[in-house]
Amino acid sequence: MSVADIEAASTATSRAQKLSIRGLNKSFGAVHVVKDLSIDVEPGEFLVLLGPSGCGKTTGLRMIAGLEVADSGQIVLGDSDVTSVLPKYRDVAMVFQSYALYPHKTVADNIGFPLKVRGLPIEQRAAAVREAAAQVHMDDYLDRYPRQLSGGQRQRVALARAIVRRPSVFLMDEPLSNLDAKLRGYMRAELKHMQHELGVTTVYVTHDQVEAMTLAHRVAIMDEGVLQQIGTPRDVYDRPANLFVAGFMGSPSMNFIRGSVENGRFESHGVSLPLVDAAPGGDVVMGFRPEDAQVVDPGAGLFDAKVFTAELTGDVTLVTVALGDTSLAVKMPKEYEVDYDSAVAVTLPLPQAFLFDARSGQRLPARFAEVAR
Amino acid sequence: MTFGDPTQRARGSSGIGRFFEAPQIGRMSPASRLIVYSLLLFWSAFVLFPLYWIVITSVKLPIDVNDGPAYLPFIDFAPNMHAWRDLLVLDLAETVKPYRNSVIIALFATIACMLIGSMAAYALARIEYKPKFGTILLFVVAMVGASVSVGIWGVDWRLAAASAGAIFVLLARALGRRFKRSVGNGDILFWMISQRILPPVVTVVPVYMMFQSVRLLDTHFALIVTYTVVNLPIVVWLMYDFFSGIPKDLEESAQLDGASRLTVFYEIVLPLARTGLAATTLLVLIFSWNEYVVALFLSTTNAQTMPILVAAMNGGEKGVLWWKMCVVIIIMIIPVVLMALVLQRFISKGILLGAVKG
Numbered sequence: 165m166s167v168a169d170i171e172a173a174s175t176a177t178s179r180a181q182k183l184s185i186r187g188l189n190k191s192f193g194a195v196h197v198v199k200d201l202s203i204d205v206e207p208g209e210f211l212v213l214l215g216p217s218g219c220g221k222t223t224g225l226r227m228i229a230g231l232e233v234a235d236s237g238q239i240v241l242g243d244s245d246v247t248s249v250l251p252k253y254r255d256v257a258m259v260f261q262s263y264a265l266y267p268h269k270t271v272a273d274n275i276g277f278p279l280k281v282r283g284l285p286i287e288q289r290a291a292a293v294r295e296a297a298a299q300v301h302m303d304d305y306l307d308r309y310p311r312q313l314s315g316g317q318r319q320r321v322a323l324a325r326a327i328v329r330r331p332s333v334f335l336m337d338e339p340l341s342n343l344d345a346k347l348r349g350y351m352r353a354e355l356k357h358m359q360h361e362l363g364v365t366t367v368y369v370t371h372d373q374v375e376a377m378t379l380a381h382r383v384a385i386m387d388e389g390v391l392q393q394i395g396t397p398r399d400v401y402d403r404p405a406n407l408f409v410a411g412f413m414g415s416p417s418m419n420f421i422r423g424s425v426e427n428g429r430f431e432s433h434g435v436s437l438p439l440v441d442a443a444p445g446g447d448v449v450m451g452f453r454p455e456d457a458q459v460v461d462p463g464a465g466l467f468d469a470k471v472f473t474a475e476l477t478g479d480v481t482l483v484t485v486a487l488g489d490t491s492l493a494v495k496m497p498k499e500y501e502v503d504y505d506s507a508v509a510v511t512l513p514l515p516q517a518f519l520f521d522a523r524s525g526q527r528l529p530a531r532f533a534e535v536a537r
Numbered sequence: 538m539t540f541g542d543p544t545q546r547a548r549g550s551s552g553i554g555r556f557f558e559a560p561q562i563g564r565m566s567p568a569s570r571l572i573v574y575s576l577l578l579f580w581s582a583f584v585l586f587p588l589y590w591i592v593i594t595s596v597k598l599p600i601d602v603n604d605g606p607a608y609l610p611f612i613d614f615a616p617n618m619h620a621w622r623d624l625l626v627l628d629l630a631e632t633v634k635p636y637r638n639s640v641i642i643a644l645f646a647t648i649a650c651m652l653i654g655s656m657a658a659y660a661l662a663r664i665e666y667k668p669k670f671g672t673i674l675l676f677v678v679a680m681v682g683a684s685v686s687v688g689i690w691g692v693d694w695r696l697a698a699a700s701a702g703a704i705f706v707l708l709a710r711a712l713g714r715r716f717k718r719s720v721g722n723g724d725i726l727f728w729m730i731s732q733r734i735l736p737p738v739v740t741v742v743p744v745y746m747m748f749q750s751v752r753l754l755d756t757h758f759a760l761i762v763t764y765t766v767v768n769l770p771i772v773v774w775l776m777y778d779f780f781s782g783i784p785k786d787l788e789e790s791a792q793l794d795g796a797s798r799l800t801v802f803y804e805i806v807l808p809l810a811r812t813g814l815a816a817t818t819l820l821v822l823i824f825s826w827n828e829y830v831v832a833l834f835l836s837t838t839n840a841q842t843m844p845i846l847v848a849a850m851n852g853g854e855k856g857v858l859w860w861k862m863c864v865v866i867i868i869m870i871i872p873v874v875l876m877a878l879v880l881q882r883f884i885s886k887g888i889l890l891g892a893v894k895g
Contacts, residue, residue: 229789229793230792230793231789231792231793250792251789251792251793252792252793252794252795252796252797254793256793257793257794258789258790258793260786260789260790262784262786264784264786264787264789264790266787266790266791266804266805267809268808268809277791277794277796277804278794278795281791281794281795281796281797281800281804282795325794329794329795
């Protein structure tokens with residue numbers, strides 16, 4: 165999705181606000197959790213903060229919400245600097261991982277709470293609650309208590325409570341992680357549809373890269389408090405900025421083969437491959453996706469290896485081969501069968517492989533040249 | 538016999554064996570049910586018999602009490618309402634006064650204690666305090682200095698308090714950053730409960746002298762203040778646990794929904810802590826209602842409470858007036874039982890169910 169598309173989506177509502185985070189820092193004691201985080205979220209954009217647990221993504225979100233105070237940096241919502249504004253005045257709504265429903269209030273009272281504290285008259289409130297509940301298909305459950313609902317229903321009530329007052333920004337902290345796999349897929353689609361309908365600027369935190377890929381207009385990948393890369397899902401998948409992003413996106417993750425560059429050629433495991441835009445010499449890592457590679461007969465491929473396991477996952481057969489100490493995953497058609505420990509070779513269209521600097525982890529501009537064989 | 542022999546297992550779950558085996562987890566076997574209910578029955582009798590005895594003694598004539606045990610009204614002895622008449626008709630004023638005192642003192646002490654205590658407990662549960670060890674020491678030294686200069690050198694107390702305060706603030710600001718060791722919420726909580734380690738009896742004489750010097754002996758106020766202070770640690774300790782049990786997410790969510798700190802407390806926290814509030818209120822109420830030693834010291838005529846009246850039935854040239862004492866005890870128990878029944882409704886389980894996850 166291009167920036168133009170995002171802007172087109174944002175015209176769906178004029179309420180959508182731009183959210184800018186500039187140079188945000190946060191430490192808990194000696195631990196520097198968020199380091200110089202700067203992101204611009206376009207009006208109506210669905211931005212996903214993705215990263216492993218403890219990477220600072222939730223802390224970042226909580227700073228946007230105002231639940232944590234930033235040590236330094238700036239948060240601008242629309243035209244106003246909200247860095248030191250109390251959460252209740254920020255006009256943001258948050259869906260918590262735990263849903264955080266008020267257990268002593270009915271579904272209707274839960275959804276209506278944001279309107280109640282704003283002093284909205286009771287008839288208007290009831291109408292707004294019904295509308296929000298209908299949007300998440302919970303209008304038949306208004307008199308129930310949270311304890312009488314299933315996980316998915318609670319999740320929807322939490323969503324309704326967030327949308328009922330039309331906030332400028334939605335914040336979601338792993339809202340789907342407590343649901344079972346089937347429900348998660350369903351709610352993911354619902355969520356995406358709803359965000360599209362409402363056109364509200366959304367920041368969504370998750371550690372699930374599938375969720376990030378499917379939901380996001382743009383994905384921001386974080387590790388150890390540092391923003392690693394921000395771009396459209398296709399961007400970060402096809403052009404990962406560094407080893408971390410390359411390894412984090414995709415399941416199973418990208419295969420890495422350590423090697424070195426000598427005289428403009430990649431050398432590893434007795435294989436020498438020519439490079440275009442020759443990189444400076446030194447230790448490098450070659451990376452390629454499991455779905456790009458193929459297992460072929462020994463001698464017919466690039467790297468000769470031994471089969472470690474072959475697992476039928478349903479749609480594909482996942483073959484893991486051992487290349488010295490390195491294990492490589494290759495996605496093969498589901499009909500593919502192979503014996504354990506048999507000698508095979510791995511091949512791939514070389515222009516689709518990446519080259520990373522082994523020390524800094526950054527992707528190098530050099531590409532592999534096509535090898536005629 | 539082999540371990541997994543199916544015939545053995547079949548035999549085990551039939552016949553006499555069944556009597557000792559639970560039909561499923563969470564259920565009791567008939568044998569244990571028999572034992573448990575017998576024990577409960579025995580314990581009920583053990584607890585209830587004294588109450589029964591008090592009730593029948595209150596309708597006995599002195600002669601029925603003194604001439605050895607009489608167990609059953611209408612059979613062993615003829616019930617007579619003379620003690621009730623004495624206390625509730627002839628000497629009504631004498632009975633009502635301590636009763637009113639007890640109600641006022643227990644009620645206000647409980648309200649004050651719950652208000653202050655739950656706020657303190659909530660603060661301890663939600664805000665992280667890190668007072669520096671040195672600062673606390675400085676404060677204590679300043680206070681001791683002020684007290685000594687007032688008590689020994691006769692300095693005007695306002696002057697002493699003001700200068701001690703000023704010295705403390707100046708020193709704390711000047712040296713505060715140099716202090717490394719600090720105490721946390723756990724230490725504060727322990728310090729709170731540590732005040733109950735000392736038996737209250739030990740402090741009765743100093744407390745008496747304190748109220749004497751401010752001329753508040755024999756007033757409701759003195760007893761209300763004392764009961765509030767004595768019960769405060771229990772309230773803080775118990776309520777801390779209840780407040781800590783409320784997920785923080787709920788409060789943060791309410792804040793984002795636009796609620797102020799106060800709204801969060803009244804709309805979210807208090808309703809969820811009502812189980813704890815009810816239980817703690819009942820506990821504090823009973824403590825204040827039944828307290829004897831402090832009341833004995835701090836009240837003489839005007840502020841006498843019911844426990845003092847009970848004790849007053851014992852002694853004098855007539856010996857112990859058991860029948861009257863029993864009447865007083867009964868009318869003393871009634872409001873507590875009523876309170877317990879009212880608060881029982883709030884002491885329900887599973888109130889937090891459905892708050893977070895499932």
